[in-house]
Amino acid sequence: MLGKVPIALLCATLLASCAGPANLHRVDAKVWRSSQPTRHDFRGLKKEQGIGEVLCLRRWHSDKEEARGMTVHHIRMTAGDIRDEDIVAALRIMVAAEQPLLVHCFQGRETHPLQKQDRPGLRSGASLGPSS
Numbered sequence: 001m002l003g004k005v006p007i008a009l010l011c012a013t014l015l016a017s018c019a020g021p022a023n024l025h026r027v028d029a030k031v032w033r034s035s036q037p038t039r040h041d042f043r044g045l046k047k048e049q050g051i052g053e054v055l056c057l058r059r060w061h062s063d064k065e066e067a068r069g070m071t072v073h074h075i076r077m078t079a080g081d082i083r084d085e086d087i088v089a090a091l092r093i094m095v096a097a098e099q100p101l102l103v104h105c106f107q108g109r110e111t112h113p114l115q116k117q118d119r120p121g122l123r124s125g126a127s128l129g130p131s132s
Helices: 004-018 039-049 084-096 120-128
Strands: 031-034 053-058 071-077 101-104
Touching (some): 053 084
C-alpha cells in the first residue's frame, strides 16, 4: 500500500500542474482574467491562448521573472483601496494592448471577502463597456 501513495501524490501533482491558474476566464476576444499564474502557467497561457501581455494588479509582486517573453504591465493596488486613477490606468492598458491580455491579482476572485469592490472583475467588466 505504501508504494501506491507516492504514485498517487505524483499523479495529483501532475494533474494540478496542467490545470493553469485558478479562476481563469475569458472576458472577451482580447482580455482574460485569473489568479496569480506560475511561470509554468504563463508559458501555457502564451502557447495555448496566445496571451502576450499581462496586467498585474498586485502591490508587492511583479511578473517580470515569471512572464518572460511577455509584455508586463503593473498597477500596484490593494483590494481594499481601488482608486479611480488605477481603474483609468487599467482601462488604458486594456485598450492599448496589441496582444491578448491577462489581468490578474493574487486570487482572481470577483470580490474580496472583506469589501464589495473587486479587482480583475472590475477591470474586465469595465473593458466590455456599456451593454447595448
